[in-house]
Amino acid sequence: MAVVNVTKSSFENEVLKADKTVLVDFWADWCMPCKMLAPIVDQIAEEHSEIKVCKVDIDKEAALAMEYKVMSIPTLIVFKNGQIAGQTVGVQSKTDIEGMLEV
Numbered sequence: 001m002a003v004v005n006v007t008k009s010s011f012e013n014e015v016l017k018a019d020k021t022v023l024v025d026f027w028a029d030w031c032m033p034c035k036m037l038a039p040i041v042d043q044i045a046e047e048h049s050e051i052k053v054c055k056v057d058i059d060k061e062a063a064l065a066m067e068y069k070v071m072s073i074p075t076l077i078v079f080k081n082g083q084i085a086g087q088t089v090g091v092q093s094k095t096d097i098e099g100m101l102e103v
Contacts, residue, residue: 003045006054008064014054016082021101022052026068026075028059033091034074040094041076044101051101076100 027034045053078086
């Protein structure tokens with residue numbers, strides 16, 4: 001499944017009302033660790049159709065980053081049934097992310 005870029009206006013429908021577990025990657029174009037994490041996030045999106053993967057560009061969606069208290073990037077937040085089920089900051093291994101997703 002492709003990664004979905006979400007905005008403040010689409011966040012509720014794409015993430016909070018999703019009928020499956022959602023991994024949200026808060027990132028920015030200038031962030032080198034974010035660029036290191038991106039291929040791992042893309043791979044998880046491709047390999048796990050039971051998970052929805054979304055990205056939030058914090059430069060374009062600063063309000064969302066503030067709402068979810070994203071202070072450092074990359075930040076990954078897992079949502080289940082519209083609630084935060086897990087969160088990490090920094091580059092993570094694929095195994096660690098999958099563990100957080102319980103896949």
